[in-house]
Amino acid sequence: xxxxxxxxxxxxxxxxxxxxxxxxxxxxxxxxxxxxxxxxxxxxxxxxxxxxxxxxxxxxxxxxxxxxxxxxxxxxxxxxxxxxxxxxxxxxxxxxxxxxxxxxxxxxxxxxxxxxxxxxxxxxxxxxxxxxxxxxxxxxxxxxxxxxxxxxxxxxxxxxxxxxxxxxxxxxxxxxxxxxxxxxxxxxxxxxxxxxxxxxxxxxxxxxxxxxxxxxx
Numbered sequence: 001x002x003x004x005x006x007x008x009x010x011x012x013x014x015x016x017x018x019x020x021x022x023x024x025x026x027x028x029x030x031x032x033x034x035x036x037x038x039x040x041x042x043x044x045x046x047x048x049x050x051x052x053x054x055x056x057x058x059x060x061x062x063x064x065x066x067x068x069x070x071x072x073x074x075x076x077x078x079x080x081x082x083x084x085x086x087x088x089x090x091x092x093x094x095x096x097x098x099x100x101x102x103x104x105x106x107x108x109x110x111x112x113x114x115x116x117x118x119x120x121x122x123x124x125x126x127x128x129x130x131x132x133x134x135x136x137x138x139x140x141x142x143x144x145x146x147x148x149x150x151x152x153x154x155x156x157x158x159x160x161x162x163x164x165x166x167x168x169x170x171x172x173x174x175x176x177x178x179x180x181x182x183x184x185x186x187x188x189x190x191x192x193x194x195x196x197x198x199x200x201x202x203x204x205x206x207x208x209x210x211x212x213x214x215x216x217x
Contacts (some may be wrong), residue, residue, distance in 0.1 A: 124164050
């Protein structure tokens with residue numbers, strides 16, 4: 001299957017993408033991974049992206065699209081892929097449509113993870129990260145440490161990242177509504193959108209997503 005995963009910050013896209021890609025035996029292609037791989041391998045697109053990032057500027061759509069096209073052309077994506085974080089706007093969605101058309105393939109589904117805005121704020125603003133290891137993540141409500149402010153794993157100090165503060169989260173949501181959410185209507189017009197609730201346990205959301213994708217296929 002060829003799938004685009006869409007949802008607001010805090011919807012659990014990264015977590016669900018990993019499980020879905022494994023269950024469907026297709027590569028999980030995320031924007032972050034694309035950038036890291038191209039920059040570390042010093043590809044021409046990677047060098048170009050880094051020049052914009054080092055200057056504090058957004059990487060132009062055409063660079064991101066170029067990276068995505070290169071990745072989708074690799075052998076392991078021959079039977080499908082799951083795109084996470086791309087396309088991020090209608091312009092990128094249109095470019096993706098054209099690229100797939102040239103290759104004679106098309107998307108099978110656009111999975112829209114739906115989460116109420118207040119829940120998104122609660123999920124992100126409640127996160128606390130260990131200063132010693134950012135992989136140690138806790139939550140003031142959903143995953144409380146045994147001792148407040150102290151990492152259960154290594155004893156490091158837990159803190160709230162600046163981009164996890166409520167004011168910042170709400171600004172991120174505004175950007176999502178303005179720039180990314182319109183791609184849902186773009187794909188809905190093509191009959192590709194499958195919307196599911198992303199509330200509940202991770203495994204339950206995965207089961208819900210798999211059932212919806214199988215039905216759409």
